Amino acid sequence: MPIIKSAVKRMKQTIVRRERNVGIKRDIKTATKAFIAKPSATALSKAQSELDKAVKKGLIKKGTAARRKASLSRVAKAANVKLATTTKKTTTKPVAKKPVAKTPAKKPATKKAPAKKPATKKAAK
Numbered sequence: 273m274p275i276i277k278s279a280v281k282r283m284k285q286t287i288v289r290r291e292r293n294v295g296i297k298r299d300i301k302t303a304t305k306a307f308i309a310k311p312s313a314t315a316l317s318k319a320q321s322e323l324d325k326a327v328k329k330g331l332i333k334k335g336t337a338a339r340r341k342a343s344l345s346r347v348a349k350a351a352n353v354k355l356a357t358t359t360k361k362t363t364t365k366p367v368a369k370k371p372v373a374k375t376p377a378k379k380p381a382t383k384k385a386p387a388k389k390p391a392t393k394k395a396a397k
Contacts, residue, residue, distance in 0.1 A: 293331055296322075296325070296326050296329065296331055297326070297331065299322050300319070300322045300323060300326055303315070303318045303319040303321075303322045304319045304322075304340070304344065306318070306319075307319045307344060307347070307348075308347060311347060311348055311351035311353045312353060313353055313354065313355055316344060316345075316348050316353060316355055317355060319344055320341050320344065320355075323337040323340055323341055324337065
């Protein structure tokens with residue numbers, strides 16, 4: 273058991289994170305096992321979604337998730353299961369244009385020559 277305050281806090285944080293990570297990994301495993309046991313489009317979608325969530329949370333690497341999703345899709349192809357594709361309908365609302373405020377006309381800026389400094393006189397010795 274740590275004695276230092278920061279080490280005690282770190283230990284508590286590690287316990288919480290480990291429980292969260294184990295739960296997410298358990299969700300991935302149950303979703304993939306459910307899909308392999310009974311291949312369907314919804315089960316495939318659920319398993320892929322769990323993998324994507326784990327990547328987003330930094331639990332597994334992107335390549336690992338890609339490899340596992342490819343494996344799932346091979347099983348889906350063998351079972352003639354296709355992921356249902358949904359098309360998003362984009363509705364465009366007319367954008368209200370803001371009225372352009374007219375600013376008063378400014379006089380063009382004229383460049384002034386920099387002021388010359390008076391020449392310094394050298395001290396005669």
